[in-house]
Amino acid sequence: MLTIGKLGIAAGVKVPTIRYYEQIGLLPTPDRSAGNQRLYNAKAQHRLAFIRHARDLGFPLEAIRDLLSLSDTPEQYCAAADVIATEQLSAVKARIARLTALQAELERMITQCAKGTIADCRVIEVLSDHELCGEGHGARTATRCAP
Amino acid sequence: MLTIGKLGIAAGVKVPTIRYYEQIGLLPTPDRSAGNQRLYNAKAQHRLAFIRHARDLGFPLEAIRDLLSLSDTPEQYCAAADVIATEQLSAVKARIARLTALQAELERMITQCAKGTIADCRVIEVLSDHELCGEGHGARTATRCAP
DNA sequence: TCTTGAAGCTATAGGTACTAGAGACATTAG
DNA sequence: CTAATGTCTCTAGTACCTATAGCTTCAAGA
Ligand SMILES: [Zn+2]
Ligand SMILES: [Zn+2]
Ligand SMILES: [Zn+2]
Ligand SMILES: [Zn+2]
Numbered sequence: 538m539l540t541i542g543k544l545g546i547a548a549g550v551k552v553p554t555i556r557y558y559e560q561i562g563l564l565p566t567p568d569r570s571a572g573n574q575r576l577y578n579a580k581a582q583h584r585l586a587f588i589r590h591a592r593d594l595g596f597p598l599e600a601i602r603d604l605l606s607l608s609d610t611p612e613q614y615c616a617a618a619d620v621i622a623t624e625q626l627s628a629v630k631a632r633i634a635r636l637t638a639l640q641a642e643l644e645r646m647i648t649q650c651a652k653g654t655i656a657d658c659r660v661i662e663v664l665s666d667h668e669l670c671g672e673g674h675g676a677r678t679a680t681r682c683a684p
Numbered sequence: 685m686l687t688i689g690k691l692g693i694a695a696g697v698k699v700p701t702i703r704y705y706e707q708i709g710l711l712p713t714p715d716r717s718a719g720n721q722r723l724y725n726a727k728a729q730h731r732l733a734f735i736r737h738a739r740d741l742g743f744p745l746e747a748i749r750d751l752l753s754l755s756d757t758p759e760q761y762c763a764a765a766d767v768i769a770t771e772q773l774s775a776v777k778a779r780i781a782r783l784t785a786l787q788a789e790l791e792r793m794i795t796q797c798a799k800g801t802i803a804d805c806r807v808i809e810v811l812s813d814h815e816l817c818g819e820g821h822g823a824r825t826a827t828r829c830a831p
Numbered sequence: 832t833c834t835t836g837a838a839g840c841t842a843t844a845g846g847t848a849c850t851a852g853a854g855a856c857a858t859t860a861g
Numbered sequence: 862c863t864a865a866t867g868t869c870t871c872t873a874g875t876a877c878c879t880a881t882a883g884c885t886t887c888a889a890g891a
Binding site for chain 1: 777
């Protein structure tokens with residue numbers, strides 16, 4: 538049986554985070570020592586490691602909640618788990634696409650700056666007027682004002 | 685002079701967001717009509733468009749605050765603005781790198797799944813044990829438990 | 832002119848995933 | 862035994878909004 542601090546070290550999770558996971562019901566309420574301190578068994582350690590790993594892979598806590606309940610029913614088909622992972626992959630891909638567009642815009646504005654005064658700074662200029670952007674990132678509507 | 689709704693449409697920003705920006709001091713307090721409704725001039729519209737565009741490029745609000753105050757002093761050197769943009773570029777690059785690693789891991793675990801039961805699902809298996817991952821994403825500490 | 836519906840007002844609370852701090856109790860090493 | 866560290870509960874804060882409730886104001890049609 539581990540105290541919360543040891544468990545945190547073992548799983549690479551900070552102590553308040555463990556208590557938070559317990560609070561939101563992601564970890565079951567553990568046994569307590571005579572002095573009211575939390576004591577964790579190997580099962581809890583596995584569960585926390587699972588959560589931690591899924592968080593490292595970017596899964597949101599709600600998805601992790603679903604994955605955990607799936608992993609508690611090993612005889613079921615795994616399609617639901619694969620759906621969650623596939624959705625996460627889509628989300629990651631979408632974020633990469635968006636960030637790559639942003640990267641291009643940022644690089645362009647930075648390299649075009651002549652390093653003079655604010656009045657001539659290409660960074661400020663482009664931020665003031667999306668028309669100066671390449672077609673990369675999606676401003677949901679026009680940010681250009683009437684001249 | 686525009687009401688808040690028209691301004692929101694013109695700049696592509698939702699009405700509560702405009703009020704929020706005012707609340708945190710990113711937009712100045714506008715004039716009010718006789719009936720206490722906010723009225724915006726072209727200057728405010730430009731400022732909001734600037735904020736919106738910078739948000740679209742992923743700048744955090746604090747960085748935008750700095751960029752706005754820089755753009756109000758056009759005779760200064762633009763080095764500070766370029767630093768902010770360069771930092772943002774670095775942040776974007778770092779996120780892309782991390783997400784790309786996650787993408788690889790997710791793709792691997794999904795394609796390796798045999799579409800059977802949870803007990804054999806590669807997705808659940810890999811989440812349970814970071815050792816099954818490629819060296820891609822960084823788990824900050826071991827998530828593997830003693831057997 | 833009256834009415835109705837949309838738009839605006841304030842204030843508060845919620846969402847995500849934690850993190851930090853205060854003040855009190857428990858455990859452990861020397 | 863004492864001092865240092867660990868743990869307890871509770872609250873509040875981070876970033877960036879979004880949603881709701883209950884009210885007032887405005888613009889247009891009958
Ligand atoms: Zn510049
Ligand atoms: Zn743009
Ligand atoms: Zn599977
Ligand atoms: Zn891993």
